[in-house]
Amino acid sequence: MPIQYEPPVRSMRFILDHVVDFDAEVAALPGCEDVSAEFGEELLSMAGRFCAQQLLPLNQSGDRQGATLADGKVTTADGFADAYHAFVEGGWGALSGEPDYEGQGLPRAFQIMLDEMVSSANMSFGLFPGLTRGASEALAEHGSEELKAKYLPKLTTGEWCGAMALTEAHAGTDLGLLRTKAVPVGDGSYKVTGTKIFISSGDQDFGNNIIHLVLARLPDAAPGVKGISLFLVPKLMTDDDGNVTGENGVSAAALEHKMGIHAQPTCVMNYDDATGWLIGEPGRGLNAMFTMMNAERLYVGIQGLGVAEIAVQNAVAYAHERLQGRGPDGTGPAPIINHADVRRMILMGRSFVEPARALAAWTAIRMDVAARHPDDATRAAANADVAILTPVVKAAFTDMGFETAVNAQQVFGGHGYIWEAGMEQFVRDARITQIYEGTNGVQAMDLVTRKVTMAGGAPLASYLGRIEADLGEGASELEASLLPAARAALASLRKASAAVQADTSIDAMGSAAVNYLRLFAIASMGWMWVRMAAASLEHGDEATKTRNLALANFYAAHILPQAGALEAAIAAGPDPVMALPADLF
């Protein structure tokens, strides 16, 4: 049975219409007057066809063939270059890009739904446009007018690609340790020299330019993170019209041998007296890079969601086809979808995917509000929501996405362990999403050390208040199980929030961080289930109503009770984690 994929456009439309109230929230914003959920559905249907027809067929073959390196040049797997050109020609790279620079200026909610489908169909491929968009957003926000004029239009459309070069072998999470140097030439440019590792899309054979955003130190730079600046370093030198005038000192020194995403060339990159230009202020490189990193963190969270969606779809298909044991009428062999534990494994994934998609759409709308709303305070409040949810989406969606891929593989039994079935690739591919763009532990630390306490905790209080407002008395179908469970989870989250706000020692926050983020996500998705279930009762057809209420009830019975266990672990404080002397581990 080949891997199949049905773009979940119906679910997306339902979420836009009835869960996040897209038309009221977004179409009212300046620049969004012409968009609607209906238009979104048309657009996403086209995008979904592209993903299913052009990207999915390259996913397994790309995994087996991988990217290769010879003479400092990367060759991508068969079909990837053509698919990338088709993607750009279809306009998919420019969807949410700046209209001033060739972008289509469409809302973020459409963008992340496109991102989800690309990630379902081909995670390795998706990193090419994903990093390109992140680079263009960082350049748009922090670059000089001159740099933007020269590089931004082709980055925005995807004609040129982007890459981000942060990590060095000894400097991962702790970027303050990095050693790459940038020396001013005197004409406004710099010579950049150093070696970076784990550079996704660092090189490829698409025949275009690659714009590397490279963190490096100026000669007189302060030690640590305050001495880091950001540089734009193109693979190819070009004139003002974008014509190639020569090569730059940029080469792929090696490809990493990875557990997954084999078709994605993850490079060791050498910058050898490479010409570059400063983006933003000297010493403010991390600040500029964080624009790109925040964009990428959301993107990576969506990758987790995307892999989960396609893994669940194929588990469902297999469970309908595979005959083992007896069905409800006692005869057999019957499809294994009849077996309770097979259902349970699938429901673990399904009950995550749907509210995750809704929460992602809600976050994306907050991004549009933050970017476009005329009122300062409204923009600031939206910005704060996005700041809080960025680490949650990144870490929780990728942890649960990985778990979903593992459960979906388990539905296949022994066949799931074999390459040909395609399920084990989802597990290997999904695994990187928990690691890159800041490990999920780093995301959790971001949440507890910065987001929970920012502005005296007011944005967190506002977010929790918004959830609470939706958990008031509901229909009897929701009061039976979902609403009480969602309220209990919110109460756990409130107690845990008070605990991490009360003891801000690094050990207390570090001990609580991952459990707190998980609790935050479980409660937030419980909130989304309440919205989705209520919307289904009000607006859904019979099938939607039956489906969403059943999924919500599963979530209420099997997932929301975990909130109490997480609250208990957080309440235990730092001692259980810190007491053991390091030499006795």
Added chain:
Amino acid sequence: MPIQYEPPVRSMRFILDHVVDFDAEVAALPGCEDVSAEFGEELLSMAGRFCAQQLLPLNQSGDRQGATLADGKVTTADGFADAYHAFVEGGWGALSGEPDYEGQGLPRAFQIMLDEMVSSANMSFGLFPGLTRGASEALAEHGSEELKAKYLPKLTTGEWCGAMALTEAHAGTDLGLLRTKAVPVGDGSYKVTGTKIFISSGDQDFGNNIIHLVLARLPDAAPGVKGISLFLVPKLMTDDDGNVTGENGVSAAALEHKMGIHAQPTCVMNYDDATGWLIGEPGRGLNAMFTMMNAERLYVGIQGLGVAEIAVQNAVAYAHERLQGRGPDGTGPAPIINHADVRRMILMGRSFVEPARALAAWTAIRMDVAARHPDDATRAAANADVAILTPVVKAAFTDMGFETAVNAQQVFGGHGYIWEAGMEQFVRDARITQIYEGTNGVQAMDLVTRKVTMAGGAPLASYLGRIEADLGEGASELEASLLPAARAALASLRKASAAVQADTSIDAMGSAAVNYLRLFAIASMGWMWVRMAAASLEHGDEATKTRNLALANFYAAHILPQAGALEAAIAAGPDPVMALPADLF
């Protein structure tokens, strides 16, 4: 940093001496008069050296090279044949084998500790002796004297290897569907014809015979599982002295392309008019095979433990070496073992591995009691304990082993995703343990549908009573956190047990199964932590005391509270799992 491994012999000795009371329990049994924990430590130290020095160096190279197939013959990765011969010559294959058939007759507790170290060092390798032992045990219990005389001595020593051939492409969990045929020749032998898949150790190039235990149907067999018989089918035909007289109709048709255990030849096997002999009664094949499967299920559980142990060891080593961020004194870069979340990830694994090893040892001792005790009732009670714990050890140890491998990989950040670090192999290898020998869902169904209700629930009540007896008032260090948490988990397990005993409909049991097994394991390992912590207070040196109390307190704070969430999911009954119509998944 190459993968390292320190055999955990000290932990094993402590468990034997102080947690499971080995000398009192086992040395008192007939045939065990000469063994002691002290002897065990010497033996296991030797075994550990063999694993670390001979098997570990082949683990990564074996993964990269894999096993290959040409002309129906398998070639194993470099070094595997020599390592296997050294293993057999060292006597490690015969450790717990029947003394009447060249075995050493040593206790099971030593055997499973050897199994753990082999699994840590090289899971792919370990399946060769692991399956050989399972085959020899099934033959010993169900084979005729004639078959035993001819095949058992060489199987027991490991001079010849064993394999078990159950699965067919359309018949996995549901073995009643299998089609392989066995036709009597008239001289007491049969001609066996059919194709089996997923046959671990199905072929190799060790230059010895391979004894396949094959499930097949006689011509007049009933449909379903009652028509299945078990046959001994050797790769090579031999005379009564074991000299090879010719080939048999047994060939490897293909090797599976797997996510992991690449060095283990997982074969599609063709039996083509292959000569075989009936083991046990016609139509009782599953019964005979279950002897082997129960042995293998425990073995697979121990594989999960073994992979977890080596993964944690290497995460600890990396966390001491890797410098990122600041240490407790505010200076940096400091080893990441100082960071709370890195500690938490390691503690998740460490706090599982230690009580799992103790619970495995306890189970192994019950096996020796079941096999050797002079009193019928004592043997029966021990047998019931083993029956209950077999699915728990198989499923919980492999689920938690996989989760431990994932957490340990996460400690490495991006480096953990790269082949060279060796951590991603542990994740890929560990993944199969959740699937083979009956998926973990099947184990959970075995627990709730058979083990929990057997003999009217008396064995379960006895097991829970034994836990309860150890959770009485303890030292103040244990009353602070561990004992109350362990009692709460036991209370949850009692309530959940009553629930699964009360509604024995297939949907109710199936909906509860996996959560119930997890709860069972969490409470059982909490019990073991109580025994280990109490023993550490009484017998441990300062380091042991500090270490085990800290690990136990982590388990009490972060793991035991999960019992409540699992109890809640079980209490919700089958409806949340069964309500969704199959076509709406």
